Amino acid sequence: MSKVCKCCEIEKSIEEFPFHNKAKGTYRAECNICYNEKRRNRYTIPEVKEKRKVVNNNSYKKHSEKRKQEVINYRKNNPDKVKVYQEKVRQKNREKFYEFKSKFSCSECGESHIACLDFHHLDPNEKEGLISKMINTPIKLEKELEKCIVLCSNCHRKLHWNEKYNN
Secondary structure (H helix, E strand, O other), X not given: OEEEOOOOOOEEEHHHOOEEEOOOOEEOOOXXXXXXXXXXXXXXXXXXXXXXXXHHHHHHHHHHHHHHHHHHHHHHHOHHHHHHHHHHHHHHXXXXXXXXXXXXXXXXXXXXXXXXXEEEEOOHHHOOOOHHHOOOOHHHHHHHHOOEEEEEHHHHHHHHHHHHXXX
16 A cells, blocks of 8 residues: 655655554654654754743743652652662763863873863862863853863872962
8 A cells, every 4th residue: 555745745655654643543644754854843943943942931830840749759759760860860970071071181291091180270269160060061061161271180289289388
């Protein structure tokens, strides 16, 4: 059995069309390729993207208290699952940070082993947090890195020692 796609107007086998209603056995008018392309484009058009953002924000605000309570109840009723999930997230973040840190080397001596590298804030008063804690917030991380230089542990300690005793 075959069908003509509404978008590309090519006759294709019925298996190449997604279900519209599986229980009734009806298929969509677009083939899988056109349907997937249409769905992908739905999120790239700026007007549609902005409209979806507004709808999602309104829905979130409307149901936020209910959602918070659901999360609290889930955590209370499933502590083992939550603990396993949190450990997976921590491990993923550690790996992401190590990969990120491996791109740098000491600006003084050139050491590049990630275990030795520190981020030194040029002005400690501008420090907003630890670099290692900002790996999930790329915008904050980028801003914080602009305030830092990369030093190996030895050069970092020497720098602080010189600041303390030679000034």
